[in-house]
Amino acid sequence: MPQLRKDPILDCWVIIAAERGHRPSDFRVESDPPMASRGCPFCYENEDKTPPEIYAVRPANTQPNKPGWLVRVVPNRYPALTIEGDLNRQGLGMFDLMNGVGAHEIIIESPDHHLNLCEALPEQIEHIVRAYIARVEDLRRDKRLRHIIVFRNYGRAAGASLAHPHSQLIATAIVPRLPKEKLEAARLHYQRKERCIFCDLIRQEQALGERVVLETQHFIVLSPFASRFPFELVIFPLRHSHDFVNLQPEEIADLARVLKEALWRLKVALDNPPYNYMIHTAPSTHPRPGRPEYWGTLALDYHWHIEICPRLTRVAGFEWGTGFYINPVAPEEATRFLREVG
C-alpha cells in the first residue's frame, strides 16, 4: 500500500507510491547533447563576454578578467534582480510590491567546459566552496539583503541554459517562504526542547540506519524520510552549525569529497541525471531590534544543509495544486541503490 509521510521540518506530506516498482534504470533520462564550447562566455579568452569578475581564484601572475583563473565569479548578465536602488516597499490596494533589489551572480566552477563536477579534483571543489563562502560573506555586508541562496542547475531538464559548469547565487531583500518555514520550525523546536531539530533528525537517522547513504568524519548524506523526488539527498554537517560560512578548513576539504561522492553516485546509478542542488544556510543577521521574525537575531538554532534533487519525474497538476508530492521510489530503496554503487 502506498504510504503518506510527513516532512519533520515542513508541514509537507509526500505520497511514497513505491508499488509502482521503479528501478533506477526506469528513470534514465536522455542526456543533453554535449554543447560546443565555441563562443561560451564562461570559457578562457571570453572573459569580456561576462560583466567584470567580482571574485576569482587565480595564480598571482594572472590578470583579472584574463585567462588563468581556476574559479571565477561574475554578475549574471541577465539578472533576475538588480543590485542598485531602494526597496521602495509599497501597497497597491490589497497587493504588496517592492523593487527587485538583490544580487544574482554566477560562480564559474572551472575553465574546463566539459568538466562534470563529480569528476573534478577535490581541490577544485574546495576552491568552489571557498568562492561560495567568500561571496556570501561579502554580500552580507549589504544591509538591504536578508537571504542568500547558492544553487546549481545541472542539465537542461534542471533549468541549466549553459553547459559550462557553473553555480548561481541569488540574494534577496526578503526571507523567502520555504527558508522561513524551516527557520520557524527550527526555532519552535529549540524553544520547546532546547535542542536543534536537525541534530535530532541526524541522530535518529544514524540510529535507524536505513536512509544513511554515506557518513564521513564531518558529514552525513541521507535520503530524506519524506523525499519529494526519487533519489533526493541531503548533506548535513555533523557538527551543529547554523551557517555555511563557518566551515573550518578540514571541513571544507571533507565537504568537497562528500559532495563529489554524492554526485558521482547519482551519476553512476542514474546515468548522469539532471539535478539541482541548493545550499540552505541561516539568513543575514543585521540587528533589527524587536523584529525577530525578520531573522534579525542570529538563527543559531538553524542547521545548514545541502539538498540535492535529481530531476527524474515531472511535476504536474496535483503537485502544483496541493504542494503534495508523489514519489515513486521509497527513500530506503534509493539508499540501497546508492550504497551499492559506492
Place this chain on the structure above:
Amino acid sequence: MPQLRKDPILDCWVIIAAERGHRPSDFRVESDPPMASRGCPFCYENEDKTPPEIYAVRPANTQPNKPGWLVRVVPNRYPALTIEGDLNRQGLGMFDLMNGVGAHEIIIESPDHHLNLCEALPEQIEHIVRAYIARVEDLRRDKRLRHIIVFRNYGRAAGASLAHPHSQLIATAIVPRLPKEKLEAARLHYQRKERCIFCDLIRQEQALGERVVLETQHFIVLSPFASRFPFELVIFPLRHSHDFVNLQPEEIADLARVLKEALWRLKVALDNPPYNYMIHTAPSTHPRPGRPEYWGTLALDYHWHIEICPRLTRVAGFEWGTGFYINPVAPEEATRFLREVG
C-alpha cells in the same frame, strides 16, 4: 527594474523580471508528437483495458464498459493512493506516517483521441464539468477523505503520459499544504473584515482592469498580480461560492464556454502549450467537533477557483530551494496578449 510582488492570499513572493522582454513567441515549446490511438486504453473498444467505469455520460441504449459513452470515469490503473484500508496514523520517532488511503480517478473527457479540449463543443465540456461534480459529491460520502482536487495535465512537459484527453482526481485523507494555507488566509480575512478575500480581490481587479482577460455573466478570468508562471490564469466565479459542486446549470454552461475560451486563447497565443489546470474548492465537511483546523466546519469563507498554468519555463534550483518564483512576463503584458487574440 525587476519587481517583487506578493501573492495576496499566500505568503509567496514572485520576481517579475519582465526586462528580459519576452514575447509569447519566445516561449513556443515543441509540441508533443501526435500519439497513435492504437492500443490507447481510453479509446472506444478498449474499455476492458481500464478498471470498470464508476461514472459515465452515455445514451440510455448503451452498456457500461462498452462504447457509446461521451465521458467516462475510471479508477487509475496505477493509483498513487488506494481506496481500501484504514489510515493507521503512526509516529516513528520524529516522523509521521499513515497509509496511502485515497482515490485516484481518471476522467476520460471524450471518445475522440485527438480532440483538443479547447476545440470541443461547449456541451461536451459541460458533460466533463458535470462528471467532475458527480465524482466529488460521491467521494465526499467517504468520511476518511478530507480533500479532493480535480486537475488536468496537458502535454508531456505538463506531466501527461497519455495523449487521449483526460483529467484526474485525487482525494486524500489530509488537507494538503497549499489548500490549507489558502483556506486559512480566507478564514483570517473573514474573521477580520466579514468579507471574502477572493471577492475583495475580484472587485479590485475589476476596478483596475489591467489584469482582466475575460469577463462573462458568471465568471472572470484574471492574470494573477503575483503570477508565478508566464501566462498563468485564474478563473473565479463572480458569485461568492465556497464549493464548485454548488454550480447552477446556467453557471455550468457559462463555465464550459469560459474554460474553452481561456484554453483556446492560450493555444493561439502560445502555439498549443503544455499546461496544468487545477480546480480549488473547499474540502469535505464531515463534522469534527472542536477541530475547525481540520476544516470540519463548512469553509463558507472560501471561494472556489480554477488555476491554469502553462508550462513554458523550467523550475530550477532557486525556485525549489526558496518557493520564490521568477516570472519573465509581467501579468499585465500577458493579459494584453491574451485579450488581443480574443
